[in-house]
Amino acid sequence: MRTAVLISGRGTNLEAILKAEEEKSLGKTKIVLVLSNNPEAKGLEIAQRSHKQTAIVDKKNLDYCEQESEILEILEHNKIEFIVLAGFMQILSSNFISKYKNKIINIHPSLLPSFPGLKAQKQALDFGVKISGCTVHIVTETVDEGPIILQKCVEVYSEDSEKELADRILREEHVLLPKAISLFSLGKIQVYSNKARIVE
Ligand code: GRF
Numbered sequence: 001m002r003t004a005v006l007i008s009g010r011g012t013n014l015e016a017i018l019k020a021e022e023e024k025s026l027g028k029t030k031i032v033l034v035l036s037n038n039p040e041a042k043g044l045e046i047a048q049r050s051h052k053q054t055a056i057v058d059k060k061n062l063d064y065c066e067q068e069s070e071i072l073e074i075l076e077h078n079k080i081e082f083i084v085l086a087g088f089m090q091i092l093s094s095n096f097i098s099k100y101k102n103k104i105i106n107i108h109p110s111l112l113p114s115f116p117g118l119k120a121q122k123q124a125l126d127f128g129v130k131i132s133g134c135t136v137h138i139v140t141e142t143v144d145e146g147p148i149i150l151q152k153c154v155e156v157y158s159e160d161s162e163k164e165l166a167d168r169i170l171r172e173e174h175v176l177l178p179k180a181i182s183l184f185s186l187g188k189i190q191v192y193s194n195k196a197r198i199v200e
Helices: 012-022 043-049 065-078 094-099 120-127 164-183
Strands: 002-007 029-034 053-054 082-085 104-108 131-138 150-153 188-191 196-197
Touching: 002 012, 002 043, 002 065, 012 029, 012 043, 012 164, 029 065, 029 094, 065 094, 082 164, 082 196, 120 131, 120 164, 131 164, 150 164, 150 196, 164 188
Parallel strands: 002 029, 002 082, 029 053, 082 104
Antiparallel strands: 104 131, 131 150, 188 196
16 A cells, blocks of 8 residues: 655654654555655654655645645655545545545544544643644544544643643554554454444
C-alpha cells in the first residue's frame, strides 16, 4: 500500500510511523512520500534521515486551490493509495477527499467527538474532563468527524499543564497511529456509512 504522510511541523508521529515501518510492524504499508505544507517543518529532517522522498508545497506561496492541486498532482504522480495526516495543519477540500474516499486518516489529540479543532488539549483542560486521549479517524468533509478507527484514553490531572497533558496524549498517539495504518494496510478496516469496523 503506497502511502504518503502529510505533515506541517515537528513530526513525532511521522517518526513513530517510520520506526514501525523499520521494525516491520506496519503491515503492507510502504511509506513512499513525506509531504509538508511548511518548508520549516522539523519532520522533513526526520524523513530525510530515513531516506524518504520529501516534497514541500508551501501553503503561504500559492492560493488554496493551486496549492491543493499541486499536492494532488504529486500524490498521483507517486501512485499514492493511502494518505496519513500526521499533524497536517490544513483543511482538505471535498474534491480532494472524494479522490481518496475512505483512504485518508488523521490523528487528533482528544477523544472525538469531544474537543474537535485546534488546541484540543487546552479545550479538555478548560472543560475539566478527567479523561482525554487520542483518536485515529477517517477523514471526511466535516473536520474531525469521520468514522473512528481507534481511540486510546489517558487520565487528566487537575494540576496538568497543557504541555503535560499534550505529552501524555502524544505517547499514546505514537502507538495508535502506526497500529491504525497497519490494520488498514492489511484490509482489516471496513467502513459502513459513518462507522469504521475492525475485522479479523
Ligand atoms: C499531534 O498532537 C496530532 O494529534 C495533531 O498534531 C500533532 C502533531 O504532532 N494532529 P507531531 O508533528 O506528529 O509531533
